[in-house]
Amino acid sequence: MVQSVAVLGLGTMGAAMATRLADTDLKVTVWNRSPKRTEPFRNGPARVADSPAQAVEGADAVLTMVFDAVALDEVMATALPAMSKGAIWMQSSTIGPAAAGQQAEKAARAGVRYVDAPMLGTKGPAEQGTLKALVAGDPEAIQQLEPVLDAVASATLRAGEAAPAASALKVAMNTWIATITAGIGQAMTVAQRLGVDPALVLDALEGTGVDSPYAHIKGKAILADDFTPSFDVAGILKDLRLANSQTDGISPELLDALEALYARAAENDGGQDIAAVWKAFQS
Missing domain, CATH: 1.10.1040.10 (N-(1-d-carboxylethyl)-l-norvaline Dehydrogenase; domain 2)
Structure with missing residues (x-):
């Protein structure tokens, strides 16, 4: 099972999900483009990283929650090469099926397991941990993500065996x-x-x-x-x-x-x- 997770992106949804994760036994590291968003985490149980690469170093799983595919490309350009081989990339940003397929291919080339995992729900459910996770990916990777999924979602729906089914x-x-x-x-x-x-x-x-x-x-x-x-x-x-x-x-x-x-x-x-x-x- 996943024991450490890095959260990249602390907007409305990402911050709420990171807060839920920080309340578990998981080792949590967070990063956001705007440092101001990291302030609530600086004196709490999560570690604040100075860069995406620093955030993902040694993490069992990396959760991305950014605005769009352009932002995701920018973040993962430095984060993906720094991820451990065999780590799980839980991609929860809403980027659409075309971009999800492309990101899955990049992950495979980097030796990283990609789980397509957008969330249904808004700020309130994210804060309460009652989102619905739509997931597609390797069943073993999804199983290993259970501590993360259990913290942020009250239900998980398998949309398919691989990206981009969940994003679609x-x-x-x-x-x-x-x-x-x-x-x-x-x-x-x-x-x-x-x-x-x-x-x-x-x-x-x-x-x-x-x-x-x-x-x-x-x-x-x-x-x-x-x-x-x-x-x-x-x-x-x-x-x-x-x-x-x-x-x-x-x-x-x-x-x-x-x-x-x-x-x-x-x-x-x-x-x-x-x-x-x-x-x-x-x-």
């Missing part, structure tokens, strides 16, 4: 998240424009076959005008563009419309929560 599933799931979030924003806007209190949309949904706890979370955020990010607009826009660019042979109308809506929301503030797609309907 993650992109598909994020199109659903984008759809349902835009859907509640649209329904509440239509109600508002027709002279009905938009809060009644949530009341009408409650207890029906089409009800969703998630719709209530985002709907209440809209009503409170509270767009503190748990999953930001820039992130979902990046994922929609991945889905749109890497799927051939499907009708693009819905993906195109979603991409346009979230792009409009990003013009206001890409750092706001995806519930801010509501604002795209207001203009």
Whole structure:
């Protein structure tokens, strides 16, 4: 079993996952491009590294959680050569299937075992350790990652035997998240424009076959005008563009419309929560 893990990337998700890992018996080392993000770990049970290469040195597993494939390339250019032969690279950033396949090939050439492992969930579940891990890779490597997966996720779904199956599933799931979030924003806007209190949309949904706890979370955020990010607009826009660019042979109308809506929301503030797609309907 894995006994030491390096976490590269301490954004909203990475920091929460690293905190969960630091509360276990695992030996944890963290690194982030912006040193400010490492401050909460400097007097705690995790070791703070000055570089990606220093962070991964001697680690049984390396968990990456960065914004996109470009950022991942930059980080792993120095981290991958410094990883121990046979170590496990648990790649949890949402980078899309094409990039996931490429990174798996790089790992194999470096003698590192690659596990495609994006997470379903946002800030709250990450802090509570209740994410859902989507994994694809060598079953033995996944088994050895159990101490890491148990710390950050309450469930694990095997998406396939190798990358990029899990990354493909993650992109598909994020199109659903984008759809349902835009859907509640649209329904509440239509109600508002027709002279009905938009809060009644949530009341009408409650207890029906089409009800969703998630719709209530985002709907209440809209009503409170509270767009503190748990999953930001820039992130979902990046994922929609991945889905749109890497799927051939499907009708693009819905993906195109979603991409346009979230792009409009990003013009206001890409750092706001995806519930801010509501604002795209207001203009």
